[in-house]
Amino acid sequence: MTWQRQRLPDDHPPVQSGRTGLLLVNLGTPDAPDARSVKRYLAQFLSDRRVIEIPPIAWQPILRGIILNTRPAKSARAYSKVWTENGSPLADITRRQAEALAERLGDDVQVDYAMRYGNPSIEVRLDALREHGCERIVIAPLYPQYCAATSATVFDEVARIMATYRWQPALRFVPPYHDDPAYIGALADDLTRQLCALSFRPEVMLFSFHGMPQRTLDLGDPYHCHCRKTARLLEEALAQREPWEGTRFATSFQSRFGRAKWLEPATDETLLAEAHKGTGKIALAAPGFAADCVETLEELAIEGRDTFIKAGGTDFAVLDCLNTSDAGMAMLETVARRELSGWL
Numbered sequence: 001m002t003w004q005r006q007r008l009p010d011d012h013p014p015v016q017s018g019r020t021g022l023l024l025v026n027l028g029t030p031d032a033p034d035a036r037s038v039k040r041y042l043a044q045f046l047s048d049r050r051v052i053e054i055p056p057i058a059w060q061p062i063l064r065g066i067i068l069n070t071r072p073a074k075s076a077r078a079y080s081k082v083w084t085e086n087g088s089p090l091a092d093i094t095r096r097q098a099e100a101l102a103e104r105l106g107d108d109v110q111v112d113y114a115m116r117y118g119n120p121s122i123e124v125r126l127d128a129l130r131e132h133g134c135e136r137i138v139i140a141p142l143y144p145q146y147c148a149a150t151s152a153t154v155f156d157e158v159a160r161i162m163a164t165y166r167w168q169p170a171l172r173f174v175p176p177y178h179d180d181p182a183y184i185g186a187l188a189d190d191l192t193r194q195l196c197a198l199s200f201r202p203e204v205m206l207f208s209f210h211g212m213p214q215r216t217l218d219l220g221d222p223y224h225c226h227c228r229k230t231a232r233l234l235e236e237a238l239a240q241r242e243p244w245e246g247t248r249f250a251t252s253f254q255s256r257f258g259r260a261k262w263l264e265p266a267t268d269e270t271l272l273a274e275a276h277k278g279t280g281k282i283a284l285a286a287p288g289f290a291a292d293c294v295e296t297l298e299e300l301a302i303e304g305r306d307t308f309i310k311a312g313g314t315d316f317a318v319l320d321c322l323n324t325s326d327a328g329m330a331m332l333e334t335v336a337r338r339e340l341s342g343w344l
């Protein structure tokens with residue numbers, strides 16, 4: 001369906017309507033790998049009350065007085081190690097995912113992407129979809145595992161923007177897909193393909209998920225359970241395939257932030273413990289990240305390797321996220337078409 005300019009009386013304001021849109025949303029990233037840009041990005045990200053659940057009166061002085069004066073320089077160094085000629089890997093891959101999905105879905109759907117923090121913002125891209133005449137919009141947060149700090153904050157931001165619209169589109173949100181057979185199958189296919197291309201056979205396959213404060217699990221956030229279920233289903237799927245015979249599977253949580261207790265076991269401590277108990281060859285995958293980013297390319301692939309090899313490990317590999325792989329895009333198409341049903 002392509003939109004058509006309707007016949008309107010001469011004195012009628014222009015109207016575009018009748019289209020369907022789909023907006024991929026990922027977390028966000030700085031505009032450049034320098035301390036100033038990282039500071040601007042972190043100020044927005046870490047001021048979100050879904051992310052830091054401390055009353056602003058107590059948190060903002062710590063954020064503005066300490067964290068934004070120390071962390072940006074350190075983070076900028078990490079970003080500069082993984083920055084590409086197309087910018088931040090996360091933004092670049094998300095943009096390419098949107099292009100590939102647009103190709104798969106055809107002209108019936110206007111596909112775009114946005115970042116929850118930084119650019120392109122959800123607001124700018126929702127405005128653009130509306131200006132293209134999208135009366136129905138699917139919002140696809142690229143988080144397989146539901147978490148208030150990621151999934152819920154996308155919903156909150158979209159709701160905030162909707163409050164400013166006179167003519168609101170109909171909305172659908174892609175639900176968490178942590179146990180969707182399409183997602184588990186895509187991961188199993190893509191990880192097996194990558195395993196077969198490795199120059200060594202890992203003794204251990206470690207699934208590393210982004211961490212969260214332990215307190216959020218106690219408060220009822222399903223994130224931990226979603227991660228554990230993904231890991232269990234993925235292990236069950238891989239264990240049936242010949243290339244994985246003899247591999248031991250483990251799960252851990254990375255990217256600890258701040259002093260509170262986070263979900264355990266921690267990825268860096270797991271790498272150390274594996275090396276100390278004699279594991280020589282290890283492979284890591286980050287099934288919770290839809291796209292490679294500073295957390296996989298720097299924290300896992302650079303820092304993680306350093307930790308493991310210095311502790312006595314011999315072979316180390318971080319497998320790619322689903323990114324724009326055939327398996328990953330076929331999965332996103334399946335999920336998108338399900339949510340678009342009745343709208344096309």
Ligand SMILES: C=CC1=C(C)c2cc3[nH]c(cc4nc(cc5[nH]c(cc1n2)c(C)c5CCC(=O)O)C(CCC(=O)O)=C4C)c(C)c3C=C
Binds near residue numbers: 029042051211
């Ligand atoms: C995949 C899910 C994610 C959850 C859950 C999550 C929670 C969370 N993160 C922080 C703090 C930081 N995260 C940072 C980067 C980052 N986080 C995710 C995903 C999740 N975060 C992604 C995809 C990225 C990469 C962004 C990129 O530009 O590549 C950072 C910035 C980097 C750094 O300074 O280390 C911070 C800070 C908290 C506090 C939190 C939950 C409470």
Ligand SMILES: [Fe+2]
Binds near residue numbers: 210255
């Ligand atoms: Fe994070």
Ligand SMILES: [Fe+2]
Binds near residue numbers: 224225226228
């Ligand atoms: Fe759990």
